[in-house]
Amino acid sequence: MARWALISGLRGDLEAYEAIQADLRHTRRVDTLFVLGDVIGPERECNALLNRLQQPRRGELEPQCLYGWWEDQLLAERGYRGERRADALRLSQGEAAVDALLQAVDPAHMGWLAALQFGFIELDCALLHGSSAAVDDSLEPASSPLLLLDRLTRMDVNRLFTARSGRQFRLELSGGGIQSQVQDLEGQRHQQQGVPPRQVIGIGAGVHYTIYDPGSDRLDFLAAGSRPQQRARGFA
């Protein structure tokens, strides 16, 4: 079965994207490239990367893109989210960051950005920027397992790939359970529920990306450009 490459958090960095594409040309059996959002950011002009994502060069994998937190902020500020504006960005980084974001993206790209999806379901996996709860939901290795299990349950998937935290990790739910007792007008029911063997996977950000093989469930956390020197760290 073919493998997936998962990237996020490029924030306008075309060089990082090209480095990943160059890596992927030498990586066997990768047939799908998922971009889990945050292709834009306020730090640099993003139009070159946006053009490239929409018009891949020959020999490059065509990216399947989602919107991330930064796209959501820009879409809100440009009136694509009803009444909502980029208030989260304004509160956390100030008006200057909002201006920088507006400057970084040519309005001609808004149609393409507005058409991006919140998430993909592939096989038994959910591919999301944040989580099933929200695009800004940052899942980390230290997040409450109860919260992580809830996010998996909401999508009814076995694996949730997330990018928001920028971290690369695999967290497996490995055991546990809970007792539930319900009393209603029909009587009393008791139920023992186990923890399903599910996983949350952080795919990294920028040059840090992930290769996933759905056939063997093998994950490789990689950094673009360092591949010849670096031994892939696989968690089978």
Next chain:
Amino acid sequence: MAHAVISCLHANLAALEAVLADIDQQGIDTITCLGDLVGYGPQPNEVVNLVRERQIPTCQGCWDEDIIEGLNACDCSYPSQLAERRGQLAHQWTADQLSEENRAFLASLPMSLWRDRQLFVHGSPNSQHEYLLPDMDAFAALERVESAGAETLFCGHTHRPYVRELRDGSIRVRVRQTPGEPAGVAEAEDRELRLPLRRIINAGSVGEPRHGNTHATYVIHHEDTNAVEIREVPYDVERTCRAIVDAGLPPIFAWRLRHGFEYAERADDASHVCER
């Protein structure tokens, strides 16, 4: 001390009067209401007036919100086109009937109420539109209570009363992360989270039952013993059915109420939360 919790009145005056009489008869004077004072039923002003007269602490339901904010429920919260059209008709009728004063009262209602570590909401702590059904995933149910920081969660919205206790929970995880990450090690790390005992108490519905018969339902929480009693109260259903027809609401609403069927079925995907 005993404490009565009522929910989902849906503009059904006869049902509300019967439930309040049942509460009074037991000498209970602490009442909390979980919203949906209006919607579908024929007496929105009368019901809101009575809740205001009795000064019952109330949080806002999805119908109360929609009436003041304009129809906000997303299409996906209706299971069928028929349910959606009927819901919109009921919404329009209710919006036309409601007095400015009562509209302002509904707008003033809080999303949630607290009493010690008891949390009172209409649907779930996440949303007035989310259904916490009695058989929903136990971990997801516990997450709703725990993330809100409550010990006991009182909710309504499903129109089916229940008491759910979640105990002896634990989740074990194995984490592997790349070296170089803060505090990261290449080796697998095992952790276990012990989950606390939590309760979800659903107050059912006063005005639009969905539990198989026509009786109004509500719950009484006996705080000294922590016991919860689910009460069923018969009321004059025909009085409300006549009022539905007299008000010019669709006669099918009366037929459905008379037979113990809710006015509009609940959405198929009960876990769905409207993102708007």
Next chain:
Amino acid sequence: MSPTLLISGPPGCGKTSWILNRIRNHRGPCGFLRLVGYPDEGLLQARDGGIDLAWLQDQCPGLLDLADPDQALAPRPANLLALIELPQFQPPADSGLAGLDRRAIPQLEALHLSPDEHLHFGRDDLLPRQDTLDFNSLQALERNLAGSVWDPASLSSFWFELVNGAYGDVYRAKALMNLPDGRAFFCNWMVSREGSQFLPLQTTASPDGRPQRLSRLVVQGKDLDPAAIEVTLADCLLSDALLELEQARLRQQEAPSHPSPAA
């Protein structure tokens, strides 16, 4: 020589189901005719409008329509089993062929049909009798739904209300209903039975616009409220715009593009 069988009985007694069974068990060609039936005092016959024939032809491709005048004059195939259905509330006064309603004879003669046998539900033990009810007065309501397409979940709610008495005391309801995905269902309910039948037709249309085939609702009962049914129908049937929206989604699903959007 194969027989020409005429069976009669009150609404919902199982005439069409019995005929379907006979056709399936017959090795050789079959033909079908439904006579309109004649009103008795206080009892109105419902105009079936071709539901039974359409349902049987869907289930038994090649079934001959004996009401077709061209076929009536053509030589009949050897071994043809001709089945004639006659809605009739009251049992015949005489047994066997002598009990056949005289009013049916001119139509049968015009179609060159001469029954060899007449069986009536409730009278003849060859026929099942569990659904054969006595009727004293009965209203009928028919609604042509040609070109109509249902929101599936709304159809389920409407049918639930219909057979549970929201629009009057219904004894019998049957219909052919179209869904947006091109399927059609034969919906069948009888007061003496538990639950409704929803049987898919084998012939489906492409999910592209409004299907051309027969679609019809027939209800028999007391104190029926056609105006209330119309109000509900208007809330259940899909508009052109919603139908196209739904069918565009279905067409897209048929040709899945990679990857599939979530949420």
